Amino acid sequence: MTSALNILRNTFGYDSFRPPQGDIIDTVIAGGDALVLMPTGGGKSLCYQIPALARPGCGVVISPLIALMQDQVSALQQVGVRAAFLNSTLDSGRAREVEEDLLQGQLDLLYIAPERLTQERTHALLQQAPLALFAIDEAHCVSQWGHDFRADYLQLSLLHEQFPDVPRIALTATADKRTRKEIIQRLDLGAARQFIAGFDRPNIRYRIGLKQNAKQQLLRFLQDEHPRDAGIVYCLSRKKTEDIAFWLQDQGFNALPYHAGLDAAIRADYQSRFLREDAVIMVATVAFGMGIDKPDVRFVAHLDMPKTVEAYYQETGRAGRDGAPADAWMVYGLQDVIKLRQMLAGSEGSEEHKRAEQHRLNAMLGLCEITSCRRQSLLKYFGEHLQHACGNCDSCLDPVATWDGTEAARKALSVVYRTGQRFGVNHLVDVLRGSEAERIHQFDHQLLPTYGVGKDLDANQWRSVFRQLVARGYLRVDMDRFGALCLEEQCRPLLRGEENIQLRRDAAKGQGKQRTRTALPENIDVELWEALRDRRRELAEDQGVPPYVIFHDRTLQEICLIRPRNLAQFGRLSGVGERKLDKYGESFIQVVEHHLAAESAALG
Structure with a gap:
């Protein structure tokens, strides 16, 4: 892992891996396959970028959205990685240049869309090229049960069939057990090591x-x-x-x-x-x-x-x-x-x-x-x-108040039953509250035993009761009958008086605490922070890249706290690798120096 750690420190500017990045990277560098579930922001991209740099050949990244490839490639180029993409935004001349760079071993990472991977031209190109690995990003797109299904992902089993010696790493932030099973089956990853880093995003x-x-x-x-x-x-x-x-x-x-x-x-x-x-x-x-x-x-x-x-x-x-x-x-x-x-x-x-x-x-x-x-x-x-x-x-933070909704729930279930399970929420609320609306008399619902028994609750409170009964499986919404509420088997013990139910008490309109929050720590010098952001924005506009590609906010906050005065100090900041130190160090140190001089003048 020495070479991987060197790449992490010198190229990307971080001191150590987060678990389980090290194990994942070790597996892929050794030629093994991996399925990675890691929360958004957990560092998934490094799990294929570093092996692509450590192994001979080019890492091929299958990414579902061509609109984002440019920014991903720009970010890699900022740290000195030889990255490119092949997609429909390139003219034929530029596409041929990228293909030639790949064949000549001049690329570390190549991003392509899944639909391009199945084209004969791309297939022939990859067969001739030195390949380090295949990374399948947003792997949940292969699942027909998932929320982001992409039909082109169904063809990606060809990677294992046609490139059996090239390691594959499939990555996603979202997959329940069923989706994970389908990813493994459709991508032929039965022998892959699985790394599930957890789903919690505590921030x-x-x-x-x-x-x-x-x-x-x-x-x-x-x-x-x-x-x-x-x-x-x-x-x-x-x-x-x-x-x-x-x-x-x-x-x-x-x-x-x-x-x-x-x-x-x-x-x-x-x-x-x-x-x-x-x-x-x-x-x-x-x-x-x-x-x-x-x-x-x-x-x-x-x-x-x-x-x-x-x-x-x-x-x-x-x-x-x-x-x-x-x-x-x-x-x-x-x-x-x-x-x-x-x-x-x-x-x-x-x-x-x-x-x-x-x-x-x-x-x-x-x-x-x-x-x-x-x-x-x-x-x-x-x-x-x-x-x-x-x-x-x-x-x-604001624990929900609850109340004994047993009697109200029984009234709600009863009115659903006595109206024939044919009506939506608003009509049922009108019956319970004893409305004189024409529709009530049209169906003779003023004659029902449940008519007017719910005047103790207002209309919004009754809607809350029905909503919670649907959520807990006591009622269902029948779309074949225009949203009519129907009883579920689960409601029988509640109707018979064999169980009780606690319901949440919804806050009235306008209630609920608001908490003003800011991502900026209290000990940050706001003037220096804004000056650093201005410099970052200028550099980003000059290069036509997003500001975060230059430095993340976290790095700017570190500059505010440490106030580096020379390149050695600047190089110890998180997220500052050798390339970015050479490219941006002096420029940001200049901002710090200017701020300190202004601060000193104000005090003098």
């Missing part, structure tokens, strides 16, 4: 609340906690992304919409702005985000509930890749569940697939409704046990 604060006025809730969240931060806001529909983005612009935020219906050139421009500019908010459908390397995303907000826990984990994981505090914030309502179930019912998947997706949707709703630590529940879903409550989710 992310998970917060889930009821949707009351989603726009205003989002606005309060941004104004109070992230007024000048980069972040992502996820919405379920294309139209909603545009509505929210333009509305946020009116509120003074630098917000952009992003969805698959936009022109490709516009999408590429918006993505580039998000990566290269500060404090851009991307309002997007799930079409945006996979492989995003931007480290300083301070929040991910959901204005609609994701379809699965895997999707939620993957999307929230785009926040706080730098390890600094970040927020995963979401508002949801029963209408989200109804909408998602309508989409599921209308899909072309098999009945088995629909049942599996229904189970996953129920798990997501359960995570929303849980009254205990959200992180414990989230990690449990992926088979990981967190012994103690995390102390960094809304359930831990």
